[in-house]
Amino acid sequence: MRFIQHPFFERDIIGIANHIVEVTQGDTGAAYRRLDEIDALLEAIANNPASGLRLSGNLEGWLVRHGGTGNRLTIVFKGVVAWSMKRSERALPETDFRRYVRTWGGQVRSSG
DSSP states (O other): OOOOOOTTHHHHHHHHHHHHHHHTTSOHHHHHHHHHHHHHHHHHHHHOTTOSEEOOGGGTTOEEEEESGGGOEEEEEOOOSOOOOOTTSOSSOOOHHHHHHHHHTTOOOOOO
16 A cells, blocks of 8 residues: 555654643653554554555545554554555655654654
8 A cells, every 4th residue: 555645644653642742741752652553553564555444525535543552542544555564664655753853862742
């Protein structure tokens, strides 16, 4: 499956990570775990792109899948062509958050 990201995808991922770091008083590990859950959900979608609840109305032709702890993650997608992701590949591109954490040793500041 080829992932075509919404223009705000990376911004939203960074926002999720920053929010987690903020509400956990700096627990970057919690943010990384959530990013890993997003990776796992994207990988599950790539492995079975026809699986998901089919949407109707303005979103006809799109599917939705939930995942992560408590199924609180939601990804809306359109399955096109099945593609098998290599285990060594991360589903998420390296975000600014991941670069920031790596560069500054886990000292993350909220952008808000």
